[in-house]
Structures are given as C-alpha cells and as structure tokens.
Amino acid sequence: MLTSTRARCLSLILPSLVSWTMACGTSAPGPSAHDHPDSGGSPTDVAVAPTDVAVAPTDVAVAPTDVAVAPTDAPPRTLRTLNDCAPDGSDVVDMTGMANPVVLSGSAPDGSGFLFTPKCVRLRVGQTLTFRIDQVTAGTWQVHPLMSGWIEDGSEVADPTSPIPFRNEGDIDVHVAFTTGGTYPFYCTRHYLTGHVGAVHVVDR
Ligand SMILES: [Cu+2]
Structure with a gap:
C-alpha cells in the first residue's frame, strides 16, 4: 500500500510540485491549533454556560404555576x-x-x-x-x-x-x-x- 501510494505520488511530481504537496503532503497545520492551548478552551466553555442559564428563566416565566405577587x-x-x-x-x-x-x-x-x-x-x-x-x-x-x-x-x-x-x-x-x-x-x-x-x-x- 505504501509502495503504491508513493508511486502514485511520485507520478504527480512531474506535472506539478504544488499538486504533489497538496495531495500527498502530510504536514498538517497542527501548530496553529495549539498556539493558545490554555486560553483557547476555557472561554468556549464559559460562553456556553450563560446560554443555558438564560433559557431557564424564560421557561420559568411562562410556567402556568408561576404566581405573581406584589x-x-x-x-x-x-x-x-x-x-x-x-x-x-x-x-x-x-x-x-x-x-x-x-x-x-x-x-x-x-x-x-x-x-x-x-x-x-x-x-x-x-x-x-x-x-x-x-x-x-x-x-x-x-x-x-x-x-x-x-x-x-x-x-x-x-x-x-x-x-x-x-x-x-x-x-x-x-x-x-x-x-x-x-x-x-x-x-x-x-x-x-x-x-x-x-x-x-x-x-x-
Ligand atoms: Cu384588548
């Protein structure tokens, strides 16, 4: 399998080096995804929480059991x-x-x-x-x-x-x-x- 893949990729070298890079290159843009490992995750979790909290009062407000008092x-x-x-x-x-x-x-x-x-x-x-x-x-x-x-x-x-x-x-x-x-x-x-x-x-x- 490796041999056939490599053979196919090598066949693409001649037509275009750019094509070979795109089709066979294995280097992923990994580093950019880990640029900010600490600050990247936490804010996302915090941003989700308020959304859930904001929904609850709406449900409570329309609940038939609610009783308004002075x-x-x-x-x-x-x-x-x-x-x-x-x-x-x-x-x-x-x-x-x-x-x-x-x-x-x-x-x-x-x-x-x-x-x-x-x-x-x-x-x-x-x-x-x-x-x-x-x-x-x-x-x-x-x-x-x-x-x-x-x-x-x-x-x-x-x-x-x-x-x-x-x-x-x-x-x-x-x-x-x-x-x-x-x-x-x-x-x-x-x-x-x-x-x-x-x-x-x-x-x-
Ligand atoms: Cu009316």
Missing part, C-alpha cells in the same frame, strides 16, 4: 373607584368564596368590542386570581396586552407596585396572588378606550 415594600392601598369599578358597585362580582377565580379577556358576546369578564371583581386577601385570554375570541396576550393601571381622562396611568404583571405574548394563564387589601386596576393596552378595562377590589375579610 413587592413586600409596596405602599398601602385603599378601596376606590378605578376603571369604572366602584368598590361596592352593583356590577362587582363577589369571588371571595371561589377556590379558583378567573377573569377572562375576550370579545363581548354581541361582538361590540372587547372586555374582561367579569370586569369588576371582589376578592379577599390571600386569594390568587387567574387572568385568562380567550383564545377563541381574543387570540393571545399579544393582541390584548394585559397591563396594571387605570384610565384617567383617556390616558393610561401606570400602577408600578401592582402584582398584576405586564403580559404581551402567548396565551398562558396569568396567576396573581393578592396579599394586601386595596383596589388593583388593570386594562388592555390596545382597547382601553373602548372598555377593555377592569379592577380587582381586595378586601381584608
């Missing part, structure tokens, strides 16, 4: 009328006795627009409310972004200490635990001017 240093709240929801209004739905209260974001039955059902809710401290996007009539949170805050004179008013998170993608349920009393307003950032708003009144009893 920051412990949040200022006290009061019960008040926000987003046309009076604390003792006749349209307030008392969900204080429910194990799994749900507010659905979807279109009105008569197709007149979008709304939350129920719009005005009463809960007690310690309950967890589920915000659910109606995938049939409303699609995803991207179409109807959920936002904490209220509408005043046609403008959005932020509510940064609310446990209700901003959600503008996917269709997974949003679970919110209310640990302190007060009124927690919310709205859809696209249709708040046409009534896609609501509020949760959390009572201590």
Whole structure:
C-alpha cells in the first residue's frame, strides 16, 4: 500500500510540485491549533454556560404555576373607584368564596368590542386570581396586552407596585396572588378606550 501510494505520488511530481504537496503532503497545520492551548478552551466553555442559564428563566416565566405577587415594600392601598369599578358597585362580582377565580379577556358576546369578564371583581386577601385570554375570541396576550393601571381622562396611568404583571405574548394563564387589601386596576393596552378595562377590589375579610 505504501509502495503504491508513493508511486502514485511520485507520478504527480512531474506535472506539478504544488499538486504533489497538496495531495500527498502530510504536514498538517497542527501548530496553529495549539498556539493558545490554555486560553483557547476555557472561554468556549464559559460562553456556553450563560446560554443555558438564560433559557431557564424564560421557561420559568411562562410556567402556568408561576404566581405573581406584589413587592413586600409596596405602599398601602385603599378601596376606590378605578376603571369604572366602584368598590361596592352593583356590577362587582363577589369571588371571595371561589377556590379558583378567573377573569377572562375576550370579545363581548354581541361582538361590540372587547372586555374582561367579569370586569369588576371582589376578592379577599390571600386569594390568587387567574387572568385568562380567550383564545377563541381574543387570540393571545399579544393582541390584548394585559397591563396594571387605570384610565384617567383617556390616558393610561401606570400602577408600578401592582402584582398584576405586564403580559404581551402567548396565551398562558396569568396567576396573581393578592396579599394586601386595596383596589388593583388593570386594562388592555390596545382597547382601553373602548372598555377593555377592569379592577380587582381586595378586601381584608
Ligand atoms: Cu384588548
């Protein structure tokens, strides 16, 4: 085998020395691959690790079991009328006795627009409310972004200490635990001017 290979290679010498070098040369560019044996390997391993770590929080964020809670240093709240929801209004739905209260974001039955059902809710401290996007009539949170805050004179008013998170993608349920009393307003950032708003009144009893 060696003889035949060498014979074939020698036959190539005449046509071109360059061709022989390329076809039969055995010297590999090894040295260049070992120029930096120490600094070459470690950075590669380190660069991979952050990628794996970065994926984990995304999975956790969309997990249905996630429950958003208000920051412990949040200022006290009061019960008040926000987003046309009076604390003792006749349209307030008392969900204080429910194990799994749900507010659905979807279109009105008569197709007149979008709304939350129920719009005005009463809960007690310690309950967890589920915000659910109606995938049939409303699609995803991207179409109807959920936002904490209220509408005043046609403008959005932020509510940064609310446990209700901003959600503008996917269709997974949003679970919110209310640990302190007060009124927690919310709205859809696209249709708040046409009534896609609501509020949760959390009572201590
Ligand atoms: Cu909407």
